[in-house]
Amino acid sequence: MKNNIIGFCALILMFSCGKEEAKTPSLFEQISPEESGITFSNDLSFDKKFNIFTYRNYYNGGGVALGDINNDGLLDIYFTGNLADNKLYLNKGNFQFEDITEKAG
Numbered sequence: 001m002k003n004n005i006i007g008f009c010a011l012i013l014m015f016s017c018g019k020e021e022a023k024t025p026s027l028f029e030q031i032s033p034e035e036s037g038i039t040f041s042n043d044l045s046f047d048k049k050f051n052i053f054t055y056r057n058y059y060n061g062g063g064v065a066l067g068d069i070n071n072d073g074l075l076d077i078y079f080t081g082n083l084a085d086n087k088l089y090l091n092k093g094n095f096q097f098e099d100i101t102e103k104a105g
Contacts, residue, residue, distance in 0.1 A: 037097040038089055042081040050082075058082060069104075 033039045042061045044050070050058050062080030069076045074091035081087075088104050089097040 031095055036095055037099065038077070039099070040079040040081070040084070040087045040089075042079070042084050044082055062086070 044059060044061075048054075052059055062082055062084075064080075065078040066075045067078070068074060069088075070090065072091075074093055076091045077089045077097065079087045079089075086101070087099060088101045090100045091097055
């Protein structure tokens with residue numbers, strides 16, 4: 001019985017190696033900042049005051065909010081940062097965004 005199990009496992013391994021499985025198409029596609037217009041980056045630095053040990057949520061970032069601020073039916077994006085300035089991006093459609101932080105005040 002033990003030899004049968006070992007033989008069966010060896011047989012499975014032999015037939016499973018070398019086969020290429022069909023790759024499933026990705027559900028998401030990466031869009032560059034040049035294409036989208038979104039350049040926000042919440043860059044964090046490690047020091048004694050702000051680190052994972054003394055401030056547990058420091059590396060989680062500030063957050064992201066989605067909402068239609070101008071009632072055009074498109075979701076606009078508001079990014080908040082720990083050490084970076086907050087940014088508001090207006091959705092112009094087709095994954096194109098405009099930084100309107102200064103305009104919005």
